[in-house]
Amino acid sequence: MAAHMVGSTMHDQPAEPPSSDIPQANISRFKNKQKRAEMYRKMKAQLKKQKLKDKSRKKMERKALGDKAPPKKAPKTIENMRVYDETMVDPQDEEVAHDEEHDEMASYFNRETQPKVLITASDVTRFKCKLFCRQLQTCIPNSEVFARRRSALKKVIPQAIERGFTDLIVINGEKKLPDAMLICHLPDGPTAHFKLTNVKLRKEIKKCGETTDHLPELILNNFNTRLGHSVGRLIASLFPHDPDFVGRRAVTFHNQRDYIFFRHHRYIFRNAKKVGLQELGPRFTLKLRSLQKGTFDTKFGEYEWVHKRHEMETSRRKFFL
Amino acid sequence: MAALMNNVWLGTETGILKGVNVCKKIATNYCDLKKLDKEKEVTAMCWATEEEQQVLTGLRNGTVQTFDLEKGEFTDQQDCSGAEGVFRGLATHGDAVITCVESGLLKVWRGSDKESTEIKVGPNVRRMRQNPAKRNLVATGGNENDLKVWDLQDPEKPIFRAKNVRNDFLELRVPVCVNDMHFIPDSSKIVTCTGFHHVRLYDPSTPRRRPVLSVEFDEYPLMAMGITQGGNSVIVGNTHGAMAHIDLRKGQVLRAFKGFAGSIRSIECHPSLPLVASCGLDRFLRIHHIPSGTLDNKIYLKSRLNCLMFSSASFDTVDPEEILKAKERPAGPVDEEAENIWRQMEEVTEGSTKVKRMVSEVSTRSTTKRKAPAET
Incomplete structure (x- = not known):
């Protein structure tokens, strides 16, 4: 009953902005909750209206000025307001270049070794993990999937080295879904451990194309810090040099806010301006948890970088890759 | 001369010898990058003499290089x-x-007559350290190679050989892995840290060969250890980048230091100041203040760091040359009121170090001001 009455009184009052002579009522001082809520809602609506008005006015002004209009300001994002990182790699830096020339992946970049990848899954392999392994195998050229058969990873590694594999990928999963990926460069490391999320297999992707046997092009985006460089080099060493450009296949590892997005596409140049993309799948997101020196050894291995959530995540604008 | 001003010296995995002036935050590479390769990784480092004129660096390929601080270059190999x-x-x-x-x-290796003493200390050695007080004593230890103390004048037998701890509750042998050790100053005790995350204290002066104290820290191998000034506590670091201050009298963890991302390879405490420097695979040199646990300095050095040591260069932020210049500088007009306040102020003699430092600053300022009217 009371609510009805209040509503009716509100309708009687004209909704015009208060004149400058009378001081504006302080809404938070209103003792009646319903009235207070009503006034607040009105105030919000008015503000919104004002904002839209301002926006359209500005647009008109820009249109009127034409070419003389001042340039638009760049929107603020947490990436372009990133906290300064001193480990950001300068391409001219001799010392970092020297360090990279002599690291564990150097033999791949000097074209001395060809990548050969072993893909396997956790002990108790779930169906989706198995499917994911097989689909990953079609993405990465010269790779093989092996059933784990409960063999210890520390025993698998020497055997893989003996058979000439240069990398080992392990897909771990609990609760039916793959949730972690381990990339271990052979024969002497490093080993990266990633959190694996948003896995979309080919069946779940709309208009997913068929993969071909051509060697893919590799796109690595935004691996700019020293740690990012190491991870980027580790990922790059999974794919062979000299892609078959005829196949128009591209594999992308795009780093944004420390999440690495994996996409697999086929492109086509429709005309001089337009490019068409067809996704070939699968699709997933990685987040680095740790980078370890040497091959997989969680007990005695030395870690180059470990993600410590409470200690490191001090700012939303701080990124490590 | 600039090399003499460096507070910390570091050896890196790429083979570069780095000198860091912590006050000015300047890091200098003392190497030619083009001549380096993987075989020239610096794995050990020490001062040639106690006067700290030369740095000796041990490289992966088995050579020992001598770096002269005055000349600022490698002189001998x-x-x-x-x-x-x-x-x-x-x-x-x-x-x-x-x-x-x-x-x-x-x-x-005795320089002149090429005569050398050889001791076989057992396989898989992880660390050898010298007793800084009695320089003829060295301790060794490693993986499945428990702590041994050797007298270089009597190389036949170790003067102390540690015994493994008793079997665990399942009657299984406890594995041995000594990763670092230190002689405790002004006593015969030795402290070690192990790959099975223990800090152990041995006392060779007693007949007991087993550790007299054993402290556990975290769950990852302890890679490096530094001993604090008094020798009552140690600072240990592990492979996951956790560094802690451990008291050896009570066997307690006093404090955990923060700010690490990767494995710690070397820790050293400053001989006179309450500072600890640490470096490791995350390519940063970090200097913490021990009593408060705050991170005083963090310097990015671009290469993985293997070993470090403090030099006796002063930590004052002010250059001695600048002080001289400041003294020579003519003083401005004198404010009489301020001068009176300075004169009336009592001199504080006792108190904490912080107060002392403030007082010394104040006194220097007042003396310069007092001098000023005499000159004019």
Whole structure:
């Protein structure tokens, strides 16, 4: 009953902005909750209206000025307001270049070794993990999937080295879904451990194309810090040099806010301006948890970088890759 | 001369010898990058003499290089490769150089007559350290190679050989892995840290060969250890980048230091100031203040760091040259009121170090001001 009455009184009052002579009522001082809520809602609506008005006015002004209009300001994002990182790699830096020339992946970049990848899954392999392994195998050229058969990873590694594999990928999963990926460069490391999320297999992707046997092009985006460089080099060493450009296949590892997005596409140049993309799948997101020196050894291995959530995540604008 | 001003010296995995002036935050590379390769990784480091005129660096390929601070360049190179493996410890005794390699050969290289003492200390050595007070004593230890203390004048038998701890509750043998050790100053005790995350204290002066104290920290191998000024506590670091201050009297963890991302390879405490420097695989040199646990300095050095040591260069932020210049500078007009306040102020003599430092600053300022009217 009371609510009805209040509503009716509100309708009687004209909704015009208060004149400058009378001081504006302080809404938070209103003792009646319903009235207070009503006034607040009105105030919000008015503000919104004002904002839209301002926006359209500005647009008109820009249109009127034409070419003389001042340039638009760049929107603020947490990436372009990133906290300064001193480990950001300068391409001219001799010392970092020297360090990279002599690291564990150097033999791949000097074209001395060809990548050969072993893909396997956790002990108790779930169906989706198995499917994911097989689909990953079609993405990465010269790779093989092996059933784990409960063999210890520390025993698998020497055997893989003996058979000439240069990398080992392990897909771990609990609760039916793959949730972690381990990339271990052979024969002497490093080993990266990633959190694996948003896995979309080919069946779940709309208009997913068929993969071909051509060697893919590799796109690595935004691996700019020293740690990012190491991870980027580790990922790059999974794919062979000299892609078959005829196949128009591209594999992308795009780093944004420390999440690495994996996409697999086929492109086509429709005309001089337009490019068409067809996704070939699968699709997933990685987040680095740790980078370890040497091959997989969680007990005695030395870690180059470990993600410590409470200690490191001090700012939303701080990124490590 | 600039090399003399560096507070910390570091050896890197790329083979570069780095000098860091912590006050000015300047890091200098003392190497030619083009001549370096993987075989020139610096694995051990020490001062040639107590005057800290020269740095000795032990490289992976078995050579020991001498770096002269005054000249700012490498002056000498000596081939000290006796056996397989990298240097796990480097020390000097008079004009002789003591080296210890991973495979277990400890050798004393006497410069002039090429006479050398050889000691086989057992396989898989992880660290050799010299007793800074009695320089003829060295301790060794490693994987399945428990702590041994050797007297270089009597190389036949170790003067102390540690015994493994008792079997665990399942009656299984406890594995041995000594990763670092230190002699405690002004006592016969030795403290070690192990790959099974224990800090153990041994006392060779007693007949007991087992540790007298054993403290556990975290769950990852302890890689490096530094001993604090009084010798009552140690600072240990592990492979996951956790560093803690451990009291050896009570066996308690006093404090955990923050700010690490990767494995810690070397820790050293400053001989006179309450500072601890640490470096490791995350390529940062960090200097913490021990009592408060705050991170004083963090310097990015671009390469993975293997070993470090403090020099006796002063930590004052002010250059001695600048002080001289400031004294020479003519003083401005004198404010009479301020001058009176200075004169009336009592001099504080007792109190904490912080107060003392403030007082000394104040007194220097007042003296310069007092001098000013005399000059005018």
